[in-house]
Amino acid sequence: MSEAARPGDNILERLVRVEHGEWPRLLIAFSYFFFLLGGYFMLRPIRGTVAANNADILHWLYTGTFITMLAIVPVFGFLVSRFRRGQFIPASYLFFVGCLVFFIFGFQDAETPQWIQRSFYIWLSVFNLFVVSVFWSFMTDVFRPGQAQRLFGVIMAGGSLGSIVGPLVTSNLVTPFGSKGVMIVAGLCLLVATGLAIFLGRYERETTNKESEVIGGGVWQGAVRVFQSKYLLYACLLMLCHNLVSTFLFNGMAVLVRDGIVGFDNRTQFFSYLDLCVQILAFTFQFIITSRLIAKFGMSGTLVLVPALLAGGFVLLGSSMGLVLFAAVQVAQRSMNYGVLGPAKEMLFTVVDRELRYKSKNFIDTVVYRGSDVTASWIFKGLMSSGLSVAQSTWFYLPVMGLWGWGAWRLGKTYQGLRDVQGAEETPSERG
DSSP: OOGGGOBOOSHHHHHHTOBGGGHHHHHHHHHHHHHHHHHHHHHHHHHHHHHHHTGGGHHHHHHHHHHHHHHHHHHHHHHHHHSOHHHHHHHHHHHHHHHHHHHHHHOOGGGSOHHHHHHHHHHHHHHHHHHHHHHHHHHHHHSOHHHHHHHHHHHHHHHHHHHHHHHHHHHHHHHHHHHHHHHHHHHHHHHHHHHHHHHHHHHHHHHHTOOOOOOOSOTTHHHHHHTTOHHHHHHHHHHHHHHHHHHHHHHHHHHHHHHHOOSHHHHHHHHHHHHHHHHHHHHHIIIIIHHHHHHHHHHHHHHHHHHHHHHHHHHHHHHSOOHHHHHHHHHHHHHHIIIIIHHHHHHGGGGSOHHIIIIIHHHIIIIIHHHHHHHHHHHHHHHHHTTOOHHHHGGGGHHHHHHHHHHHHHHHHHHHHHHHHHHTTSOTTTTO
16 A cells, blocks of 8 residues: 555544545545535525525425526536536536625615515525535545545535534624625635635646546436436435425424514524534534444445434424424434435445536436425425324325335445445555
8 A cells, every 4th residue: 555545543534534645635625615515504594584484485486496407407517518627617606606796785684675585595595506516526526436435424524514604604793794794704605615626626637647528428418317327216216205304394494483483683593503503413423423334334224324213203293393393303304414314425426427427416416306395395385285284294204204215225235236346446545
């Protein structure tokens, strides 16, 4: 084993399972994700407040988000097909920063026109999925499968650290400076993330002496290949089941906050504290626990763990409903999503080719994700319109979590098969 890639021999390197030659890429990626999610999570509590203000039409906001995603995917497919990674990634981020400038001038907190609030909700929902999907496509290009298993949790912990700082910034800025102050600081974070994306691309080119190639292919090729792959269809099933559950929790929380908390600033602070709890737990999973879970239980066992635990939480909600208990279950769901499912899901794309990593992954992370959100939001609306309470509706989701567990097990087994095929091409250190 070479000096540049020998195992770590100090406490920190053993804790995070990093090797000496991996530190530069890891630290750049960690910082990049910190600023990216830090900026997003400064804005997320504002979106939560907009959702509470528009709880009766959330299903239409989800639908608007999905339609916007459909419009963006072919544009991104064109960029990926025609330009190198170092060109289309910064261009994508700068486009969203430009949109944020519009909202900085348009927002007036509680006096903000409804059409601007709803446009912001849709924009941030698209922004979140799109830029994070691009980030992880980039990471699967930079790190091999064995490295991903050891390091993706740590990289995601950088995002969680940003996600902890973001709500704290919002809770402290929103009262004295309003939403405009929060948006300005968030925009600066996104510009720093863009700079780090450019820097990581240049570092990768200099260390490998290889320019990233234009992926080529058709604009819709990534979407077509999703439906040709059993592996990716299992990934879509996992996403659908997860989103049915998470959207129920999000919509239910919006209803409970609307009925129980009064005032724009008070609701924004509540969502800030909720996000803070989620990210502290997620950071613990990502930095220390997730890679060890996967090493001990394998990909299948780790993916199944989440729906199994959430099923227990939903039994509690069906038996006893309240804002605090509901918030606790949502915190558990989101922290496991960010802390366990997130790193595991991104590892799934280290065993596929570059077209699948960028085009198909982006299609799944945006169109499929928001399509399942739309489905979930209309199901929630239907349950509420039928006269069921939020507590009674929880029982509907237990079979969904059973299907989720089965799909997660099949997906993990398929991943392991692909990983075994690639294992012979990796060095011992890359296998982790």
